Amino acid sequence: MIRRIANDRDREAFAMLYDEISGNLNGYARRLGLAKSDAEELVQETLLAIWRNAAAFNPDKAGVYTWAFTILRNKRIDRLRKDKLRTVSSDDLWQQFPAEKNRDEGDLNARFARNLIKDLPDEQRQILYNVYFEGKSHSVVAKERGMPLGSVKSSLRLAINRLKKLTQASKQ
């Protein structure tokens, strides 16, 4: 689909992609705590960037959802930053659409990511999402999930320990 968008500037393919992922992007934007209209604008900016830069998408490196996730992440940082030149922009942190394509590195990343997702127990992964990907405090997470605060903290610790082990294993 992205290839059709990139090569043929295919609006129909883009509309299909929009139907597939805009609701998910919006769901995530809302979970980040953005107000309805801010979330919708962020989703539109993200999809516009996907349209503009579809040629840079490299399926060897990441899946569509991962790519879309990184674009939304970057757009959000830059919206928060607005015109403040002395604060950090997403351009400083990541090369947005790097030209060099390293297939080996892409394969390794994909394998590492698959292991991460497979080996993390679901609850730990969800708490990891709540805390790091949605920016919620431990007590908010505890309240939302109806868990004692101590259990949230220990799940998070277990998740991070598991990530450490996976990292060490992937180096061997």
Place this chain on the structure above:
Amino acid sequence: MMQHPDQTLLIKFASGNLADALGLAVACHLEICEDCRQQSAGFEALGGQLLDEIEPTPLPDERKYSLMARLDAASEKPSPDRPAKGGSTPRPLRRFVADDLDRIRWRGFGNSLYYPVPVTDGRHVARLIRLKAGTAVPRHRHRGLEVTQILQGAFHDCVGEYETGSFIVTDPALEHQPTATPDTDCICLAVTGASLIFTEGLLRLVNPFLR
């Protein structure tokens, strides 16, 4: 010994929650460390997985129409990336300081020079530090978190030896005396927590009135 940022920092970075001076230090590290780059990409994929399985919140139809109407005006406009090659300054710092570490107008005198990196995030102070080859910084202790990313050269202290590329988190309790290796000047990005410094400044202002 090459030191790396821990998983918590990498996951915060990958999820977009480290868009500050500390994030710049991690970005400088990722530029030269393939292992950490790979981990960070893995955490981005976790984000992708979250996006895939999240409960969708549909947008109103008008949003789709207005976006489709903007596509023509928004045709190919590749975003300009700053060149990956060039001077010795890591890419993440090039908007803030000279492209080449040797072209930086270092301040201070003696063996240890510095240059303030003009990043304002309200939480940290970032500086470049240049320690002349074979010399040592006076023995000191940190008041709070300090992260050091070695950009050039290497140094050692009472804990160990750190090679180029190391990302070092200094324990505030540690009293140490970093010494650059004899062959080359050691250049680091140092990021410290700002709150303590500001509190002290305020306290200094407030104190006379308290007396």
